[in-house]
Amino acid sequence: MNKGFDIDISGMNTFRMKVSCRCLVEYESVEELKAILSDVNLPRPLFHIGGGSNLLFTKDFPGTVLHCAMKGMKDLGSGRVYAEAGVVWDDFCAWCASKGLWGAENLSYIPGEVGASAVQNIGAYGREAGDLIESVSCIDAVTGREVIIPAVECEYAYRDSRFKHDWKGRYFVTGVTFRLSTEPDPELDYGHVREAVKEKYGTDDPALLTPSMIRDTVTDIRKGKLPEVSELGSAGSFFRNPYVDGATLDKIRRIANEENLGNVPSFGIREDCFKVPAAWLIDRCGWKGRQIGGAAVYDKQPLVLVNKSGSATPDEVITLEKEIKASVLDKFGVTLEKEVEYV
Numbered sequence: 547m548n549k550g551f552d553i554d555i556s557g558m559n560t561f562r563m564k565v566s567c568r569c570l571v572e573y574e575s576v577e578e579l580k581a582i583l584s585d586v587n588l589p590r591p592l593f594h595i596g597g598g599s600n601l602l603f604t605k606d607f608p609g610t611v612l613h614c615a616m617k618g619m620k621d622l623g624s625g626r627v628y629a630e631a632g633v634v635w636d637d638f639c640a641w642c643a644s645k646g647l648w649g650a651e652n653l654s655y656i657p658g659e660v661g662a663s664a665v666q667n668i669g670a671y672g673r674e675a676g677d678l679i680e681s682v683s684c685i686d687a688v689t690g691r692e693v694i695i696p697a698v699e700c701e702y703a704y705r706d707s708r709f710k711h712d713w714k715g716r717y718f719v720t721g722v723t724f725r726l727s728t729e730p731d732p733e734l735d736y737g738h739v740r741e742a743v744k745e746k747y748g749t750d751d752p753a754l755l756t757p758s759m760i761r762d763t764v765t766d767i768r769k770g771k772l773p774e775v776s777e778l779g780s781a782g783s784f785f786r787n788p789y790v791d792g793a794t795l796d797k798i799r800r801i802a803n804e805e806n807l808g809n810v811p812s813f814g815i816r817e818d819c820f821k822v823p824a825a826w827l828i829d830r831c832g833w834k835g836r837q838i839g840g841a842a843v844y845d846k847q848p849l850v851l852v853n854k855s856g857s858a859t860p861d862e863v864i865t866l867e868k869e870i871k872a873s874v875l876d877k878f879g880v881t882l883e884k885e886v887e888y889v
């Protein structure tokens with residue numbers, strides 16, 4: 547176990563906010579995690595971090611930041627894989643693809659770690675982590691016991707799970723069991739994935755494709771659109787894509803028509819419920835590339851806020867968030883919700 551006090555954690559959050567925590571503990575076994583949870587001398591609150599890729603530290607953290615250093619992966623046979631919480635998500639995707647297992651390839655190149663994937667239900671290109679999860683292994687902070695929670699109890703939804711609500715602070719994820727497919731199961735129908743696969747490999751025939759081919763295509767797409775967190779601090783999509791009703795979608799279309807903003811992209815979710823890309827709404831409010839202090843709206847994908855100067859402060863990011871929300875609400879009557887967690 548590694549433990550330190552008053553630690554600079556600017557390298558542990560992909561937004562690269564210059565903040566510190568009162569205490570940082572990195573554990574290497576479930577037994578160590580149990581000992582940490584029962585150690586009354588550790589400063590509270592406790593906050594478990596993964597890759598730090600979906601959060602914004604708004605100030606120095608007064609308690610203890612925990613990080614899992616367990617990085618084992620096990621092939622359980624028949625497409626089942628167990629990965630410990632500290633495995634880098636993209637290493638998991640690469641490992642599955644190299645074994646010819648289908649399911650995680652569309653989720654390639656998402657920053658973060660396996661433990662957080664089960665909390666956040668990360669998703670991309672028509673696949674979500676929750677679709678692949680069989681169960682989540684955790685320590686129950688209340689009883690100190692190990693528990694295995696079936697996916698069906700986790701209530702996975704768009705970028706959401708019970709770990710973000712009533713289970714917050716109660717369960718600490720130690721590992722995840724995934725159920726992947728040993729049979730070809732490509733998902734090519736989201737956005738430009740099919741076109742990109744065809745262009746790269748000359749075919750979209752599932753019998754001729756491998757998970758690695760799709761993984762490489764998705765990685766290329768992401769690299770072209772999203773900033774490399776090692777070069778430009780960000781936390782990926784800052785806002786969720788909003789769901790609106792039919793009347794609101796009609797209103798957005800009317801405004802788009804009056805102001806020549808082009809077609810409004812929308813995806814039917816259920817009756818009278820449509821997803822409208824937040825990137826489109828933010829873009830049409832003229833935010834692309836705009837900057838407040840050191841924080842800016844990424845010029846290739848306005849859903850992403852970046853630490854442009856390298857020394858942006860949390861307050862600058864928060865001001866940018868508020869101004870974007872206010873202008874999207876004012877222009878289109880849509881309330882954006884942030885996806886990034888404020889700590």
Ligand code: EPU
Pocket residue numbers: 669670671672736737771772781782783784785786787811823824825826827829845846847848849885
């Ligand atoms: N758009 C614009 N202007 C732009 C860019 C995009 O108007 O400059 C519009 C276009 O209409 C485009 C639409 O926004 O078709 C959607 O953009 P895109 O498909 O690039 O991404 P998204 O739907 O906004 C979501 C996820 C991403 C994920 C991609 C692919 C959320 C909040 N974000 O973005 O997830 O990679 O789909 O599946 O759901 C993340 O969570 O950090 C993340 C990057």
